[in-house]
Amino acid sequence: MTLSEEELAEELSDGVMPKAPSRARVVAGRFFRSRQGQVGFAVLALMFLLAFVGPLFNRWTYTDKDFTAFLQPPSSSHWFGTLQTGADVYALTLRGMQKSLVVGLLAALVSTALAAVVGAFAGYFRGWTDRVLSWVTNLLLVLPAFLILAIMSPLFGGAGRWPLFVIMLALFLWMVTSKIVRGMAISLREREFIQAARYMGVPPARIVFRHVIPNLSSLLIVDATLNVSAAILTETSLSYFGFGIQPPDVSFGTLIADGSKTATYAPWTFWFVAGLLVVTVLAVNLVGDALRDAFDPAARR
Amino acid sequence: MAGFLVRRLLDYAVLVAVAASLAYLLAATALDPRSNYAGRTPKPPPAVVDAQLTALNLNDNTPLLQRYATWAAGVLRGDFGKSVTGAPVNEDLKRRMGVTFRLVVLGAVCGSLLGVLAGALAAVRQYGWFDRLSTGLSFAALAVPVVVLANILILLAVWANEHVFGRQVLLVSGEYSDGLDAGFWGQVVDRLQHLILPTISLSIGLIAVFSRYQRNMMLDVLGADFLRTALAKGLSRRKALLKHALRTALIPVVTYFAFMFGALLMGATFTEKIFGWHGLGEQLINSIFTNDVNTVAAISFLAAVAVLCASLAADLLHAALDPRVRA
Numbered sequence: 001m002t003l004s005e006e007e008l009a010e011e012l013s014d015g016v017m018p019k020a021p022s023r024a025r026v027v028a029g030r031f032f033r034s035r036q037g038q039v040g041f042a043v044l045a046l047m048f049l050l051a052f053v054g055p056l057f058n059r060w061t062y063t064d065k066d067f068t069a070f071l072q073p074p075s076s077s078h079w080f081g082t083l084q085t086g087a088d089v090y091a092l093t094l095r096g097m098q099k100s101l102v103v104g105l106l107a108a109l110v111s112t113a114l115a116a117v118v119g120a121f122a123g124y125f126r127g128w129t130d131r132v133l134s135w136v137t138n139l140l141l142v143l144p145a146f147l148i149l150a151i152m153s154p155l156f157g158g159a160g161r162w163p164l165f166v167i168m169l170a171l172f173l174w175m176v177t178s179k180i181v182r183g184m185a186i187s188l189r190e191r192e193f194i195q196a197a198r199y200m201g202v203p204p205a206r207i208v209f210r211h212v213i214p215n216l217s218s219l220l221i222v223d224a225t226l227n228v229s230a231a232i233l234t235e236t237s238l239s240y241f242g243f244g245i246q247p248p249d250v251s252f253g254t255l256i257a258d259g260s261k262t263a264t265y266a267p268w269t270f271w272f273v274a275g276l277l278v279v280t281v282l283a284v285n286l287v288g289d290a291l292r293d294a295f296d297p298a299a300r301r
Numbered sequence: 302m303a304g305f306l307v308r309r310l311l312d313y314a315v316l317v318a319v320a321a322s323l324a325y326l327l328a329a330t331a332l333d334p335r336s337n338y339a340g341r342t343p344k345p346p347p348a349v350v351d352a353q354l355t356a357l358n359l360n361d362n363t364p365l366l367q368r369y370a371t372w373a374a375g376v377l378r379g380d381f382g383k384s385v386t387g388a389p390v391n392e393d394l395k396r397r398m399g400v401t402f403r404l405v406v407l408g409a410v411c412g413s414l415l416g417v418l419a420g421a422l423a424a425v426r427q428y429g430w431f432d433r434l435s436t437g438l439s440f441a442a443l444a445v446p447v448v449v450l451a452n453i454l455i456l457l458a459v460w461a462n463e464h465v466f467g468r469q470v471l472l473v474s475g476e477y478s479d480g481l482d483a484g485f486w487g488q489v490v491d492r493l494q495h496l497i498l499p500t501i502s503l504s505i506g507l508i509a510v511f512s513r514y515q516r517n518m519m520l521d522v523l524g525a526d527f528l529r530t531a532l533a534k535g536l537s538r539r540k541a542l543l544k545h546a547l548r549t550a551l552i553p554v555v556t557y558f559a560f561m562f563g564a565l566l567m568g569a570t571f572t573e574k575i576f577g578w579h580g581l582g583e584q585l586i587n588s589i590f591t592n593d594v595n596t597v598a599a600i601s602f603l604a605a606v607a608v609l610c611a612s613l614a615a616d617l618l619h620a621a622l623d624p625r626v627r628a
Contacts, residue, residue, distance in 0.1 A: 147600070147604060154332065155331050229443075236448065241586055242590075243589070281444035
């Protein structure tokens, strides 16, 4: 029996092949080695902890009113002070933060998914599909998102209808990403592995979902992260003017709107929530940037 | 080039028509002008309300498509209908357009020029102190939404007026002081005092975005062969950087400007509302609260036109900068 060279080599090395390191691990390693990634991830984790565990250590809930303390500065019983109504700013802020984080994350996920599907279909199928989808993308780019969301705000005005708000928010965040995805899908469809799949008779929709979109995953992950901050900022602006999250629910936007009215003589009503918003968005942006570098094999170490 | 322009213009006209129609249909479905009359005391009889709404083309008992047809016919004649109070929308918006135009143009010019300059400077001295500083600042600026930034500016201005200047130097409300009698130069100074803060609030975000983008583009160009050639044939460093590097790196940034314009309009809306400028953005927010369908639709139309004008301007600038496009 004759052995080919490779088999011989395999035999000599006791059958143990050197394993290629998994891509996820390489990327995670690079991400956590960068200063930006470390800081961003730590701060973001802290913010989540604060938003979801922080309320447990407070004796006030966000609906409580302390009628012995109106517009009081921070003290040991009210850590961030109180509002004119006697509501505890700490409890309100954390509640608003929960809502903003959840809305931001969900909207980013939905919008990135939408961008991936629309962009990949337009780029892979070309022709009429491409023309129609690109036209819709351009149309939504022409209409300022804030305007449409504000017009539609009476429709998702009721309490407990914020999921609808999330979907509407997502509908206006996906366009630019989808243009990038389309461009990349156009070049991907000429690659050998896609052609092979096509000639083997894999249905086109399956090719898009199994081969095209997974190959754009690094772009999509980075983009989803950056969309989180975009979604949080848009949500804040809309809620600020009363077009987003409606009372009695609170979010960063509604709190900042209320706080800005009393900020000159009661700074604690404005600066805590504004500061937390800025720190959260900053952390998300840092994570996004570090992820982009981690995914990019050409990036400078 | 001419054919290209005509095709673009046709494309844009269709997009504007569809966008405005969509905005009208959405506004007519989502907003409810009838509820404006519900809170009045004494309650007006339903027949009167109906007649009033029909006169304004806002009656929700009329089929949506019929209302749309009436509105569209009016728009084609250049008439955007009447607001909920019965005043013609055209007059109101004509007055407000100038206010918004001043703010947006100043913000866009300040933002893009300073941003491009900062980005180019940062790239030329990569990892120098200016590069680090501008990177840090732009990261921070991108995390502050306009609504927060405007409020922080107001708080800072109030504090500075009190503790630094000792008098009202930075004015935070309105476009000019009412009934000010200070001669021509007094008026100019007064307007400038009102203008400073809104312009800062509008342009900081743009500066941050443009400086990041310009820096990355510039870095790509600085490593390119044609720049080395330009230097090797004896061009001075300044000339090579200005004529070859900056110009080439500007091309993608100009295209990016069209994308940014929608965000700029949004920022102008918030800035106007918070600083109390009586422009289109402020009116948009007010008219949604007063269920003013016709005004909302008219402002949407103007916004779509503005976005497309910006994108057309970007195309033209692109052609001016890049000879390959002109060919």
